[in-house]
Amino acid sequence: MKVVSYRHQGKPGVGVVTGDKGVIALSKVAPALPNDLRQILQIDPGLEKVRSAAAGKTADLSLADIAFDPVIREPHATWALALNYTLHVEETGLTTSPVYPQIFLRMPISQVGHKEPLWAPRKDVAEAYDYEGELALIIGKPGRYIKRKDAFAHIAGYSCYNEGSVREYQGHNRQFGLGKNFERSGSFGPWLMTPDEFGDPANHTLITRLNGVERQHAKISGLMHDVSRLIEYLSEGYTLQPGDVIVTGSPGALPLRAGEQPEKPVGKVIVAGQLHMRPGDVCEVEVDGLGVLSNPVIEDPTPR
Amino acid sequence: MKVVSYRHQGKPGVGVVTGDKGVIALSKVAPALPNDLRQILQIDPGLEKVRSAAAGKTADLSLADIAFDPVIREPHATWALALNYTLHVEETGLTTSPVYPQIFLRMPISQVGHKEPLWAPRKDVAEAYDYEGELALIIGKPGRYIKRKDAFAHIAGYSCYNEGSVREYQGHNRQFGLGKNFERSGSFGPWLMTPDEFGDPANHTLITRLNGVERQHAKISGLMHDVSRLIEYLSEGYTLQPGDVIVTGSPGALPLRAGEQPEKPVGKVIVAGQLHMRPGDVCEVEVDGLGVLSNPVIEDPTPR
Numbered sequence: 001m002k003v004v005s006y007r008h009q010g011k012p013g014v015g016v017v018t019g020d021k022g023v024i025a026l027s028k029v030a031p032a033l034p035n036d037l038r039q040i041l042q043i044d045p046g047l048e049k050v051r052s053a054a055a056g057k058t059a060d061l062s063l064a065d066i067a068f069d070p071v072i073r074e075p076h077a078t079w080a081l082a083l084n085y086t087l088h089v090e091e092t093g094l095t096t097s098p099v100y101p102q103i104f105l106r107m108p109i110s111q112v113g114h115k116e117p118l119w120a121p122r123k124d125v126a127e128a129y130d131y132e133g134e135l136a137l138i139i140g141k142p143g144r145y146i147k148r149k150d151a152f153a154h155i156a157g158y159s160c161y162n163e164g165s166v167r168e169y170q171g172h173n174r175q176f177g178l179g180k181n182f183e184r185s186g187s188f189g190p191w192l193m194t195p196d197e198f199g200d201p202a203n204h205t206l207i208t209r210l211n212g213v214e215r216q217h218a219k220i221s222g223l224m225h226d227v228s229r230l231i232e233y234l235s236e237g238y239t240l241q242p243g244d245v246i247v248t249g250s251p252g253a254l255p256l257r258a259g260e261q262p263e264k265p266v267g268k269v270i271v272a273g274q275l276h277m278r279p280g281d282v283c284e285v286e287v288d289g290l291g292v293l294s295n296p297v298i299e300d301p302t303p304r
Numbered sequence: 305m306k307v308v309s310y311r312h313q314g315k316p317g318v319g320v321v322t323g324d325k326g327v328i329a330l331s332k333v334a335p336a337l338p339n340d341l342r343q344i345l346q347i348d349p350g351l352e353k354v355r356s357a358a359a360g361k362t363a364d365l366s367l368a369d370i371a372f373d374p375v376i377r378e379p380h381a382t383w384a385l386a387l388n389y390t391l392h393v394e395e396t397g398l399t400t401s402p403v404y405p406q407i408f409l410r411m412p413i414s415q416v417g418h419k420e421p422l423w424a425p426r427k428d429v430a431e432a433y434d435y436e437g438e439l440a441l442i443i444g445k446p447g448r449y450i451k452r453k454d455a456f457a458h459i460a461g462y463s464c465y466n467e468g469s470v471r472e473y474q475g476h477n478r479q480f481g482l483g484k485n486f487e488r489s490g491s492f493g494p495w496l497m498t499p500d501e502f503g504d505p506a507n508h509t510l511i512t513r514l515n516g517v518e519r520q521h522a523k524i525s526g527l528m529h530d531v532s533r534l535i536e537y538l539s540e541g542y543t544l545q546p547g548d549v550i551v552t553g554s555p556g557a558l559p560l561r562a563g564e565q566p567e568k569p570v571g572k573v574i575v576a577g578q579l580h581m582r583p584g585d586v587c588e589v590e591v592d593g594l595g596v597l598s599n600p601v602i603e604d605p606t607p608r
Binding site for chain 2 (some may be wrong): 097105108169303
């Protein structure tokens, strides 16, 4: 099952995507459910109510009619992983713990939904605005001290994430802070796919394309700290909340093609194949079998 | 004016604290306002509606009757500062940028209100659970690209913060991540004090006491990146949101008293005067003229 957070005629809604690119609006088939996916997961962590409400129903809307919101509009917490694929560790020359994941937080205003414009910083603020294609998972059932073998029971579903990063700010000091949190710098979508349909994350492939050209292509089996380990680790510290998001990390970059020029280096970390996102670009993050998260890039329109 | 977020008979409310330790319940004097301070700030960023609703009214409740919630129950973002007092930089032997603040995020579940128990991790999880007394500010009027001279117009008020940290987890990898985000490891209160009453933050003093003994005592004028600089910096990246919280950093530790034993070192960073918080302790963070945030410490009761 694919579950989408959207706005239609200005109103927020949650729906189930049908095979023919339709959307069954939960406001029609389950009017008692909240119109927000995080709130739905608080009362329906396994999405069984959503599934049974949509069973046998036909679409009310088309995917072409809706504006996509981030899968979870305002998560209680969005955890993101640094350096969680071996290739990415090697290409950056950085070191990270093989035992403990390296994690930081993103705030809600830093993300948009599928097809919504990403904001590249104004040139007089920063220029090194980079894509990071990643697999995200969304927590359903809350839990603490979760063992790896039990971790999958806490996952409501999976999605694609573009963990857009502003390198100048990321490198300002030791903690990433603002560099991972620029307004509308990342995207999350297009929908949540439930585990029964998605299967084992390790069997999937992650692909990032900039203007149609592949720039990242990696098997998700290459995660150093896999999905079950991330849930185990975070649940040592707090009770994972319904709608919490874990963004599992970005793989390495593919080499530039013949004739392509590398970007001007920013700071000490140089990844030869990494290109910046610029106004006019389109960036896609695909997880095979799940879908494609696609976003145009515009210059941050906020007046200075 | 002092504004408090509370629960009374199980119901959430927001109130104005009177001189005789009473609380004017906004649900009585301004029933049209939301019962959540973040939502109030979204429509009343300067708290003028709150002020005029409470003017001339008498208290409905006593401070003794209420349970204190964190001043903002679920902030969109809680930014915290690492190494923002010179003395703390020197005592840790760490380096930080003199130009750019070092910032990270805390999530809502990591904080409690005044008088609520802080949770020390179980001993089989971690032992180095430390207080960090800090001044917090709460954003009222949203803004982007805010100049330092205009920064104070965006502050709805100030409060105390205990930025409780679990050092083993903080040191697991390069980003602080989970170590700054254990469940109920920090506290935020007792109330918001508006800028007209608080005045210039630099004229105040921060004091942290563990079991009644002073462990931190610092003039807030010692901030390396002051309140206006923090607002300027963060607003380069995003539109500051009503109810966003900036926790300005912890000063150094006072020396241990004669006969006191330092803690067993955890990791490479050793601060001689820093003691851990343990079940049975009471930790207080005071900002002079604002109030005292006091919390008992218990062992995390979540079954493992």
